[in-house]
Amino acid sequence: MFEICGLISAKDISESYHPVKNERKKEKIHMQLLERLGIKHPIFLAPMAGVSTPQLAAEVSNQGGLGSLGLGASSVSAAREQILQTQNLTDQPIHLNFFCHQSSSLNNGITAQWAQYLKPQFEKYGAEPPAALNCIYPSFLDQDDFLQLVLETKPKAVSFHFGIPHAHQIQALKNANIVTMVTATSLAEAKAIEAAGIDIIIAQGIEAGGHRGIFNQHLDSALLTADLVKLLKQHCHLPIVAAGGIMNGHQAKQLLDLGADAVQLGTAFVQCKSSNANEAYRQALFQQPVTQITDSISGRPARGLINQWHIAVDLPARPSVPAYPYAYDMGKQLHALAAKNQDHGFGAFWAGSNVMQIRALEAADLINQLVLEMLQDLDS
Numbered sequence: 001m002f003e004i005c006g007l008i009s010a011k012d013i014s015e016s017y018h019p020v021k022n023e024r025k026k027e028k029i030h031m032q033l034l035e036r037l038g039i040k041h042p043i044f045l046a047p048m049a050g051v052s053t054p055q056l057a058a059e060v061s062n063q064g065g066l067g068s069l070g071l072g073a074s075s076v077s078a079a080r081e082q083i084l085q086t087q088n089l090t091d092q093p094i095h096l097n098f099f100c101h102q103s104s105s106l107n108n109g110i111t112a113q114w115a116q117y118l119k120p121q122f123e124k125y126g127a128e129p130p131a132a133l134n135c136i137y138p139s140f141l142d143q144d145d146f147l148q149l150v151l152e153t154k155p156k157a158v159s160f161h162f163g164i165p166h167a168h169q170i171q172a173l174k175n176a177n178i179v180t181m182v183t184a185t186s187l188a189e190a191k192a193i194e195a196a197g198i199d200i201i202i203a204q205g206i207e208a209g210g211h212r213g214i215f216n217q218h219l220d221s222a223l224l225t226a227d228l229v230k231l232l233k234q235h236c237h238l239p240i241v242a243a244g245g246i247m248n249g250h251q252a253k254q255l256l257d258l259g260a261d262a263v264q265l266g267t268a269f270v271q272c273k274s275s276n277a278n279e280a281y282r283q284a285l286f287q288q289p290v291t292q293i294t295d296s297i298s299g300r301p302a303r304g305l306i307n308q309w310h311i312a313v314d315l316p317a318r319p320s321v322p323a324y325p326y327a328y329d330m331g332k333q334l335h336a337l338a339a340k341n342q343d344h345g346f347g348a349f350w351a352g353s354n355v356m357q358i359r360a361l362e363a364a365d366l367i368n369q370l371v372l373e374m375l376q377d378l379d380s
């Protein structure tokens, strides 16, 4: 089925993705992006903290896409181990991803109210909510240990979610010739990314699975991926990577035609054997493929499969949620407790709104299938 990929050279395929032959400038940007990153196909594996693995990243990179590791939830030593493992599995380019959230201090009143509100959920399993919450994910902004790790391990690219790194961090990455990328969900965020001297914008639409990349969690333009790509193409000069709701090559090709230089897919890869998703998550992807955004799980809005968080927690009487990532500490503890009792209803099963189009394909086959579908649309 995938012979077509073998019959056409990678360069032919890459050149073909952008068929608007009279739009030389756009085509040039697109090719420049592939060349700059050293990849064959304009397809990125979305970094997915907790779900990414070295195997998954390497499979995507070895197949000509850009594999990635979501390291926002890892300690420096765990991150180092994952990076080294990935580099042992592939000599192709990979990208690393970190969180750049503004750290907030914990409001004790809000935390106490939240614990009280979730008490009945904990009590179902004979437990009490935790008395104190921890900042389980440090921000890349708060320390340079992760920066040092990136400089030491020299990935091709590094991306950031929830905000922009400090100027000295961007400069250090530039000096090391590491490509920088930041998620934007709005024109204002994209403009700030350009002004900061970042190389590539990841345009995340509202369909996207996982956390919204919004800089200010109370300000969300909620643009669809296609609308965001069109808006950014019109007003920004940086290359754009479209992310959100892309499950097949036809959707990917439409976004490239709108001006995206590459696409980034997360949900489509969660079901791959080499992802870290547990069995309950894998089953839910295929059996309950409906999503909703909530900030109850982590303290920041994120799209996931509808479960007890949306049904039993997001009720009209719900009080304010503690700040990210403190709320996530509570959310993870509730999930672990429920899961121990064979209840997987409190999992953070992140998924995009097009999850019902998910296919059971291993990573290399998925890349091949995406390429094939993109090429089919060139002929029609």
Ligand SMILES: Cc1cc2nc3c(=O)[nH]c(=O)nc-3n(C[C@H](O)[C@H](O)[C@H](O)COP(=O)(O)O)c2cc1C
Residues within 6 Å of the ligand: 046, 047, 048, 049, 051, 070, 071, 072, 097, 160, 161, 183, 204, 207, 208, 209, 210, 211, 243, 244, 245, 246, 264, 265, 266, 267, 268, 270, 350, 351, 352, 353, 354
């Ligand atoms: C399971 C999962 C985990 C994610 N974790 C991260 C992450 O750690 N860092 C990040 O920048 N984006 C993360 N995202 C968002 C993706 O980068 C991307 O925006 C999204 O997957 C695109 O939408 P799609 O899931 O419909 O393909 C995650 C998405 C999913 C599905």
